[in-house]
Structure formats: C-alpha cells, structure tokens
Amino acid sequence: MQFDQILQYVLSGLSTGAIYALIGIGFSIIYNATGIINFAQGEFVMLGGLLTLTCLDLLKLPIWAAIPCAVAVSTLAGLLFERLAIRPLRQPTPINLVIITIGGSILIRGLAMLIWGKDTHAIPSFSGDDPIAIGGATMLPQHLWIFAITVVIIVINKFYFYHTISGKAMRACAYNRRAAGLVGIDVRRMVLFSFMISSAMGAVAGIIVAPLTMTAYDVGVMLGLKGFCAAIIGGMSSGMATVVGGLLLGVLESLGAGLISSGYKDAIAFIILLLILFIRPQGLFGKADSERV
Amino acid sequence: MKRELLKFLAFSVFVLLLPLLFEGGYLMNVLVFVGINTMLAIALNLLLGYAGQISLGHAGFFGLGAYLSGVLTATYGWNPWQAMPVAAIVVGCMAYLIGFPVLKLKGHYLAMATLGLGIIIYIVFNETIDLTGGPSGLSGIPNLEAGGVVFDSDVKNYYLIWGITLAVILFAINLANSRVGRALRAVHDSEVAAQVVGVNARLLKVQIFALSAVISSLAGSLYAHTMTFISPASFGFNFSVELLTMVVIGGLGSVYGSFLGAALLTLLPEFLRAAQDYDIIIYGGLLVVMVMFMPGGLVRGVPDLFRRIFKSRGGAGHA
Amino acid sequence: MLEVSGITQIFGGVTALEDVSFRVNRGDITGVIGPNGAGKTTLFNIITGIYTQTSGKVVFEDKDISGLPPEKLARLAMVRTFQNIELFGGMTVHENVMVGMHTKSSSGLLSCALKMPWSISEERRIRNDSMKWLEFTGITDLAEVEAANLPFGKGRLLEIARALAVEPRIILMDEPAAGLNSQETLGLAQLIKRIRDLGITIVLVEHDMELVMDICDRIVVLNLGRKLAEGTPREIQENPEVIAAYLGDDD
Numbered sequence: 128m129q130f131d132q133i134l135q136y137v138l139s140g141l142s143t144g145a146i147y148a149l150i151g152i153g154f155s156i157i158y159n160a161t162g163i164i165n166f167a168q169g170e171f172v173m174l175g176g177l178l179t180l181t182c183l184d185l186l187k188l189p190i191w192a193a194i195p196c197a198v199a200v201s202t203l204a205g206l207l208f209e210r211l212a213i214r215p216l217r218q219p220t221p222i223n224l225v226i227i228t229i230g231g232s233i234l235i236r237g238l239a240m241l242i243w244g245k246d247t248h249a250i251p252s253f254s255g256d257d258p259i260a261i262g263g264a265t266m267l268p269q270h271l272w273i274f275a276i277t278v279v280i281i282v283i284n285k286f287y288f289y290h291t292i293s294g295k296a297m298r299a300c301a302y303n304r305r306a307a308g309l310v311g312i313d314v315r316r317m318v319l320f321s322f323m324i325s326s327a328m329g330a331v332a333g334i335i336v337a338p339l340t341m342t343a344y345d346v347g348v349m350l351g352l353k354g355f356c357a358a359i360i361g362g363m364s365s366g367m368a369t370v371v372g373g374l375l376l377g378v379l380e381s382l383g384a385g386l387i388s389s390g391y392k393d394a395i396a397f398i399i400l401l402l403i404l405f406i407r408p409q410g411l412f413g414k415a416d417s418e419r420v
Numbered sequence: 421m422k423r424e425l426l427k428f429l430a431f432s433v434f435v436l437l438l439p440l441l442f443e444g445g446y447l448m449n450v451l452v453f454v455g456i457n458t459m460l461a462i463a464l465n466l467l468l469g470y471a472g473q474i475s476l477g478h479a480g481f482f483g484l485g486a487y488l489s490g491v492l493t494a495t496y497g498w499n500p501w502q503a504m505p506v507a508a509i510v511v512g513c514m515a516y517l518i519g520f521p522v523l524k525l526k527g528h529y530l531a532m533a534t535l536g537l538g539i540i541i542y543i544v545f546n547e548t549i550d551l552t553g554g555p556s557g558l559s560g561i562p563n564l565e566a567g568g569v570v571f572d573s574d575v576k577n578y579y580l581i582w583g584i585t586l587a588v589i590l591f592a593i594n595l596a597n598s599r600v601g602r603a604l605r606a607v608h609d610s611e612v613a614a615q616v617v618g619v620n621a622r623l624l625k626v627q628i629f630a631l632s633a634v635i636s637s638l639a640g641s642l643y644a645h646t647m648t649f650i651s652p653a654s655f656g657f658n659f660s661v662e663l664l665t666m667v668v669i670g671g672l673g674s675v676y677g678s679f680l681g682a683a684l685l686t687l688l689p690e691f692l693r694a695a696q697d698y699d700i701i702i703y704g705g706l707l708v709v710m711v712m713f714m715p716g717g718l719v720r721g722v723p724d725l726f727r728r729i730f731k732s733r734g735g736a737g738h739a
Numbered sequence: 740m741l742e743v744s745g746i747t748q749i750f751g752g753v754t755a756l757e758d759v760s761f762r763v764n765r766g767d768i769t770g771v772i773g774p775n776g777a778g779k780t781t782l783f784n785i786i787t788g789i790y791t792q793t794s795g796k797v798v799f800e801d802k803d804i805s806g807l808p809p810e811k812l813a814r815l816a817m818v819r820t821f822q823n824i825e826l827f828g829g830m831t832v833h834e835n836v837m838v839g840m841h842t843k844s845s846s847g848l849l850s851c852a853l854k855m856p857w858s859i860s861e862e863r864r865i866r867n868d869s870m871k872w873l874e875f876t877g878i879t880d881l882a883e884v885e886a887a888n889l890p891f892g893k894g895r896l897l898e899i900a901r902a903l904a905v906e907p908r909i910i911l912m913d914e915p916a917a918g919l920n921s922q923e924t925l926g927l928a929q930l931i932k933r934i935r936d937l938g939i940t941i942v943l944v945e946h947d948m949e950l951v952m953d954i955c956d957r958i959v960v961l962n963l964g965r966k967l968a969e970g971t972p973r974e975i976q977e978n979p980e981v982i983a984a985y986l987g988d989d990d
Binding site for chain 3: 595619
Binding site: 158163164166212215216217218221222223224225226227229230231232233234235236237238240241348352355359388390391393394397398400401404405408 | 468472474476521522524525526527528529531532533535536537539540543544546547657661664665668698700701703704705706707708711712715
C-alpha cells in the first residue's frame, strides 16, 4: 500500500519533472549562447498552451495541426522578443538584462490576459483519459505522451547541437563568443536562434502539460522558475544534466507534497534552488567554475 | 552638501503643504501609500542603485515587517511602538545572516536567489495559517498611538508616514554622501579596485542588504498599522517587481528618483481606474521602455531630454 | 620588505608560474619584465591577493600574507594599480581619491547616515587630505570631473593618486605606461621617482624598456613562468640568457 503510493508520487513527479527539464534546457540554451537568464522563459510555456487552445477552439484545427501551429507562433514570439527587447538594448549589463526580461515577461503576460482573459482553460488530452495501471499505481495516457515527446525533443536537441552546422556554431558561441565571432560565426544570428529554440521548447512543454494541469495567462511564472531551478541543478547544461535536474526536482516536489505537506510544494523547489546556489553553484554534477560566484 | 540640505528642506515643505491642496480627500489615502512605497523604493535603491546588487525579494522583507508587527500586536497584544523595532531587528538579523551566502552570487544568479527567497517567505505567510491567518489575511491590527492621538485617519497617517519617510530620505542622502556611501558606489563601479584600496566589499554588501531589509521591514510595520489588515497577496513576487519598477523608473542611485518612481507607480493606477486590470501591462511596458530609452531613470532622463530639445532648437536658430 | 618564495601557480593543468622567488628591498623601484605570457600579471595578482597561489609564500614586512584578500593587504599598506585602469567611473575624480582613504577612516554605516559629529569631522578631513594627492599627481583642476570622462592618461594619474591615498608603504603598478604617449610616459617616470622619494617602495611590471632601465634600481626577468634573471639594469642588459629570451620571443 505504502509502496504503491510512493510509486504513484514518483510517476507523477517524473512527468512534471520532464516538463521542468524541457523548460530548463530552454533556459540553458539561451544562457550558454548569450550569458542571459531569460526571465521571460515561462511566458512561452504559457503561450504554447493558450495558443493551442485558440487553434483548437477558434480555428477548429485538429490537435495534430494545432500543436505545430502553436509552437510556430510561440517561436515567432521568441524571435520578436529578441529582436525588439534584447538586441536594441544599449547597455546590456546583467542588471539591465534582468530588468528587461522581467519587463518583457510582464508585458507578454499582460497581453495574454487581454487576449485570453483571466480564466483557467482546459485542453483535451491527446488520446483519451483512460487510466493505465502500472504496478499498484496508475497513469494517464497524457503522462506517456509527456515522456515520449520529451524524449523526442531531447534527441532532436542532441542531434541539432552535435550533428548540424548551425548547432555546432551555437556550441562554439557557448564556449567562447568572441572566438566564435572571429572564425566567422554570425553570433547575433546564433543569439536569435537560441531565443527561437528555447521559446519553441517552452511552448512544447506548455502544450503537453496543459491537458493535465489546465492553463491560464499566469501559469508561466511558476513553471518558468521551476524550469530555471532544474537548469541550476543541472549546472546550466543544455543536455542530460538538466534533464536529470528536472526529473529530480519533479520527484522531490511530488514526494514532498504527498508525504509532508502540499502547501509547501512550491517552497521545496526554491529551497533546493537556494541550497544549490549557495553550496554548489556549478550544479549538482558540474566541476567547479567561478563564473557564478 | 549645502545644496543637498536646501533641496531636502524644499522637499519637506512641499510634503508638509501638499495636504492643503486636497483638503483630506480620497487622494490623501493614496499619498500615504506613496510615502510607504517611497521608503521601500529607497531601501531597494540603496542596494540596487548604490551597491549595484539586485534583489527580487524585497516584498518578502516588507511582508515580514508587516506580519511580525501584525502578529505581535493583534495576537499577542504588544504595543505597536515596541513591535516595530523588534520586527525591524529580527528582519535585519535574518537578512544579515542570509546575506553572506546570497551576496556571494552575482547578476542573474543573485536575482534568482533573492526571488526564491521572496517566494519562500510568501509561501510561509500563506501556509502558517495558525499564525498569519493564511490567504484570508490578518485583521484587527491596532493603529499607532502617540500622546493620546490615535493615527486612524488619512490626514493623521499622512503626517505620521511622511514624517518617517522624510527621516528615511535624509538618512539615505547622508549615507550616500559619506565614506560608506562612496565605498558602496565604488563596489558598484569596480569591485576589485574597491577591494584593493581597502573596502571590504563582501561585508559592505551584506551590511547594506541588512539595512535595506530593516527599512523595508519598518515600512511593512507602518503599512500594517495604517491598514489594520494585511494579507499575503500584498507581499508576493509581483510587488517585488513593482518596487524594482519604481527604482528603475525614478533612477538608479537617486533618492528623489525613488520618490518619483514610487509616486508615479502608486498614483498611476488611481488615474487609470478604467484600466485597472491591465496595470501589469503598464508596469511591464514602463520597465522595457525605461531600460531601453532612459536607462538613467526619470531624474536623469527628463533633464537630458530637455537639454537635447533645447540644443536642437538652438542649433536650428543658428542655421 | 617583500619576499616572494617558491611561487607556483597552476591553472587547470597549465603551469603559469613555477617556483618563482625574489626579494624587493625597501625604498627601491623594482621592475618585473619578461615577454608576453611570462606570468608577470599572474605574479602580481598573487602578491596582491586577487588569486591564491597553488604553492609558495609571500612575506611582506616579516608577515606571511599568502592568501590574504586585497582589502586586508590595503590595511597592511600594500596597494596596486591595474593595467586596464580600474576607476570608479560614476564618481568624480575627487571622490575616487576619497575612497582611497577608506582604511584611514572608520565611520560606520549608522554613524554616517545619522551624521554623528565625529563622522562629520572625519568627512571634512577626508575631503581636505584627499586634495593633497590630486595636487601631488597634478590633476587638481579635474577634481569635479566624472572619472568615466577622463582621457586615458589622466585616468592613469587618478588611479595612482587613489592608490597613494591609501598611504601605502609598497605600491605595485601593472604596466603603468601602457597606453600613454611619450610625453605622458616621461611625466610618469618623474612621478614614480617622486613617489619613491616619499619613501614608498615600488614594484612595476612594464614593457617599456627605456622606462624600466631609466627608473628601476633592480630588475627581475620572468620567462615562461620561471625567473630567468635578477639584478641591476646594467646586469640585466648584459645577461646573455635575457637577450636570448627577448630575441627568441621575436621570431
């Protein structure tokens, strides 16, 4: 009985963790390409969910068409965000970047409130709601979708960074922006790409989680922060470390909420965040690096 | 220095006479909040504008002051004048201790850590229902009282809050133009050079973080005693961002800028009643526009703008 | 006065300095020279507490200062300047030098903010005494200019004035002549000699050989992280190993 319950918590923790991982990788990609922590990252998660809703309800698209459509529009939003807010910044000091991405995130959230209102919206599951029994625990088909899509995204991500010219150029920027520029890589374009990729990933995360948790104009804040937490645990890596960070966070949160107190569920993530920043700012798996302290 | 003093005197007279314009109308109540927000903006500005260290968790310190004062007076029957300093000392010590690990972090990481801290505090307000009343709030907090006068009307509160706000302003101006203030600005401009000439940057940053928390806590206590009711919603992440907006709009490193920012952001929603739900769009837009086009804030940006307009006119006249 | 012994610094597997030892005599101007990448700035960063060495020891006035942070060294009367000039850009020239007097004053946060009588008189003293260093370096007329707006050469003088305000017994200058024109370099040489005449010991890293040979009493030559030679300017100029290292550097 007790074991079944824990299994249940772990399973649902893993599925939220997968979402955190996707958002966290988005954070890392931008951070690695630009040195910016994009406080607006969560808003793209929100946009993904709500745009899917519009595609389904208003445009009457089938779900398989609505999703790519929503991702495309979110990516466009990411592009516009970089072009209109980040690039024109005259004094890109860390504090100004923090302020402008916060400002941008509030603006996006506000616009979303104008468009979709303050209500919470539901999105239908991708394939029914019949629970699947696993051991003594149950899962929804949507959980499987989350796992499957997360794996696919991570594989695509890996392929992009290691086997395409543009992905390799992006890694070069992450390693040394100046040197990358010197060997002829268009760094500004890579920065733009990084914003587009991470807004697309955020949007996907927002879409696949929406059927489980519902969505609203303000879901981006918390999801974004949790994603950041995953990325910090993973040492701002855009690979497996952040995925593990996300899964770990999801499971800990779910266990904490189930076994200790559900009210403090959100606090768990932030306590982990603070502990990691204080004790191991290079992430749980990283080697020492003095950049962050 | 003399000019600073004259400026302060002129400002004090302005504050003193302002109520005569409104004859105790509804706006008086708003002006009380302008005072509280001015204190908070100055507190954050000392940290962000002078020492160059960002905080996205100041609403938490504000809330701690309010709740400590509120709980001590409403639940345990303390005298507000005792509760306020006790709250401030407790919050100051907390900030001092947490400041050492937090301020080791820089830039984006500092922003995230302080944000996390603010959210944890906010969650505690919501969850410790026995103590704080949880999301539904804490009521029955007594008004302040001095020499038989109970500060229970907007006009009385106006003079009480603004008296303290003026003291905070003077305090901040003195600090800015002193040995410690210069050391703070030095840390902001070049931490390594400041250390080389003997400034203990780490300790100084922690001290100013604690001082900033103490001022915020004081503002929180005053808020609790003027409102007599508090709830967690006033102390969330959004309010931290609002404070940041005030400081940035007014001008980093300018005490009167903080007043301008606080006044603008407190009064704006009152004038935009129709757009009340959409005030977050206005905050967001203001932040983006200010950082992009007026990174020095209103206190520097507006005179600059005038100068540019006059210059271009002068140039045209010449041709 | 200052004794560096057996300093080794390894950065992630790369040895930047290997077993470097030398001694600086009180009242001397000591030059540290060497080709690019010799480890001169790394050595300075270790002595002045910016880096902590992998092994070895720095002794200043009979006190082991290895690993002490820069702010502690300032209190022990050691100060440095930077190759790329580190000024407090948002503050006036005068204020920059006033910060230099930080260790010579003590008012705390609260007494400053509450304007206690002693902090008022201390403030007056800081304001007046700091002018002395502006005069000494000849930038009094720029006192109210914001430091960020200074031309490079004046910025260099301000950095030195600010360092002098610490009232050091030793001052380490990292390439003080870098970026100066020949006129300014001449002035700098005079200034450095005048600083020595105040009884302050000077160590400088420099590429301008003419300047080094002109003003230094002793010279330490580094090459590829090791000490190559040490001696008077004349000895160094005649040292075949030094000549080889410099010629080798050119091809």
